[in-house]
Amino acid sequence: MSIAVNSRAAAGAPWRPRSSTSCSDRPSAPPSAPSRTPSSRLAACATDVEAGQSLLDRALLAHEKGELTPADAAKVKLFCTELRGRVVDRCLQLHGGYGYILEYPIAGAYADARVTRIYAGSSEIMKTIIAKDIGL
Ligand SMILES: Cc1cc2nc3c(=O)[nH]c(=O)nc-3n(C[C@H](O)[C@H](O)[C@H](O)COP(=O)(O)OP(=O)(O)OC[C@H]3O[C@@H](n4cnc5c(N)ncnc54)[C@H](O)[C@@H]3O)c2cc1C
Numbered sequence: 001m002s003i004a005v006n007s008r009a010a011a012g013a014p015w016r017p018r019s020s021t022s023c024s025d026r027p028s029a030p031p032s033a034p035s036r037t038p039s040s041r042l043a044a045c046a047t048d049v050e051a052g053q054s055l056l057d058r059a060l061l062a063h064e065k066g067e068l069t070p071a072d073a074a075k076v077k078l079f080c081t082e083l084r085g086r087v088v089d090r091c092l093q094l095h096g097g098y099g100y101i102l103e104y105p106i107a108g109a110y111a112d113a114r115v116t117r118i119y120a121g122s123s124e125i126m127k128t129i130i131a132k133d134i135g136l
Contacts, residue, residue, distance in 0.1 A: 001059065001060070001063060001068075001073055001076065001077070003077055003080075003081060003116055003119070003120045004056055004059070004073075004076045004077045004079075004080040004081070005056065005060075005080075006116070007052075007080040007081045007083070007084040007113070007116050008049070008052045008053060008056050008080045008083075008084070010084055010088075010109070010112065010113065011045075011048065011049050011052065011080070011083055011084040011087040011088070011113075012049050013109075014045075014087060014088055014091040014106060014109055015041075015042050015045035015046070015087060015090070015091050038094075041090045041091075041093075041094065044086075044090065045086075045087045045090060045091070048083040048086055048087055049083065049087065051079075051083070052079060052080045052083045055075070055076050055079050055080070056076055056080060059072055059073065059075075059076040069133070070129055070133075071129055071130050071132075071133030071134075074121070074126040074127075074129040074130050074133075075126070075130055077120065077121065077126055078123055078126035078127065078130070081113075081116040081117045081123065082117065082123060084113045084116060085113050085114065085116075085117060087113075088106070088109050088110050088113040089110065089113075091106055091109075092106050092107070092109075092110050
């Protein structure tokens with residue numbers, strides 16, 4: 001659950017203008033950089049983040065009541081880490097080649113996002129837990 005919370009929080013930053021890893025943080029980017037970012041990508045990020053927040057809120061409430069099942073925890077870990085990956089990947093793409101250079105925050109954000117689909121149980125393991133829960 002803590003990885004899910006962290007992933008949802010991290011996914012909330014890079015697509016917002018003026019965040020530390022935002023799409024406009026290239027030193028060479030003109031002040032109007034956010035207007036160069038395709039709005040459809042940012043809309044997809046906002047939608048992903050909101051969906052993750054809803055799932056996370058539901059899971060946290062269940063956890064507080066002692067009702068969170070392993071399968072529900074697996075779903076929220078899977079969803080939030082995958083959404084973080086999608087969000088950061090879209091934002092990295094907006095930087096073009098600069099996004100791949102490690103001295104730019106978005107490249108670090110990409111690496112940080114990628115490992116969350118491996119540790120604390122990989123995405124594949126989360127899917128095996130969920131599959132078992134639905135009787136497969
Ligand atoms: C930065 C970092 C920090 C870590 N910190 C900790 C820690 O604090 N405590 C701790 O205990 N561990 C920690 N780990 C270990 C982490 O939990 C494991 O790396 C993770 O569980 C995956 O195991 P593995 O690396 O042995 O990969 P493997 O189990 O060898 O998996 C390799 C690939 O095969 C896939 N795979 C494996 N089994 C299946 C399956 N049944 N079905 C389908 N696909 C499968 C995996 O998804 C993965 O893509 C950390 C790892 C990293 C990278």
